[in-house]
Amino acid sequence: TLHRSHDPAISQLPPYNDVLLYREMELFREWLLGKHLGLDLDDDVHVMLDDTFDLLADNALAQPRVFVHRDYHSRNLMVSEPCPGILDFQDAVYGPVTYDLVSLLRDCYIDWPRSRVEDWVMDFYAEVAELPHMEDVSADEFLSWFDLMGVQRHLKASGIFARLNHRDGKAQYLDDIPRTLNYILQVADDYPRLEGLALLLEEEVMPQLGEAPAV
Numbered sequence: 001t002l003h004r005s006h007d008p009a010i011s012q013l014p015p016y017n018d019v020l021l022y023r024e025m026e027l028f029r030e031w032l033l034g035k036h037l038g039l040d041l042d043d044d045v046h047v048m049l050d051d052t053f054d055l056l057a058d059n060a061l062a063q064p065r066v067f068v069h070r071d072y073h074s075r076n077l078m079v080s081e082p083c084p085g086i087l088d089f090q091d092a093v094y095g096p097v098t099y100d101l102v103s104l105l106r107d108c109y110i111d112w113p114r115s116r117v118e119d120w121v122m123d124f125y126a127e128v129a130e131l132p133h134m135e136d137v138s139a140d141e142f143l144s145w146f147d148l149m150g151v152q153r154h155l156k157a158s159g160i161f162a163r164l165n166h167r168d169g170k171a172q173y174l175d176d177i178p179r180t181l182n183y184i185l186q187v188a189d190d191y192p193r194l195e196g197l198a199l200l201l202e203e204e205v206m207p208q209l210g211e212a213p214a215v
Helices: 018-036 043-061 099-105 114-128 139-168 171-188 192-209
Strands: 065-068 093-096
Touching: 018 043, 018 139, 043 093, 043 139, 043 192, 099 114, 099 139, 114 139, 139 171, 171 192
Parallel strands: none
Antiparallel strands: 065 093
């Protein structure tokens, strides 16, 4: 419904631009890798992260722009009439078409099998494929947008969770980091430019984090 809206006010929301995208991804480098894990990254790793951030920002900026709630996940969707009731929309922006879908289907607090998620993505694609902003967008391209948008979001979220612990004393969010980063590992093999990031996660990050609690 939000993506079908023609309300001109939507395009007047703050843009989800490259400045915001990079600032979000830097939370991963600063707060998770640096502050929380205390990793001393060499120049090669910094270059790899810079290249990864470029890939993810380019992916986001290439997508049609729509209303983006920016935190559209299970904890902000309430049973109501009409349903759902949507909370926590104050940081809404005008940005990538796949962002809120990623927030919902690759939720940091609950997960489903990848095959089921991808089926839901294709169901959504079928619903919006005829909209003007989706002209000439193939199903494969949409899924690729979705996967890489998810990587951007999960880097951001893992950094935020580390910051919530160290800055705000909210240690409970640390339990959600393994699930959040595991989403990246689920798709990394399909995208060669994510190889370095996946290696960093597998060798340096995940072994220090443990496993996410079952939800």
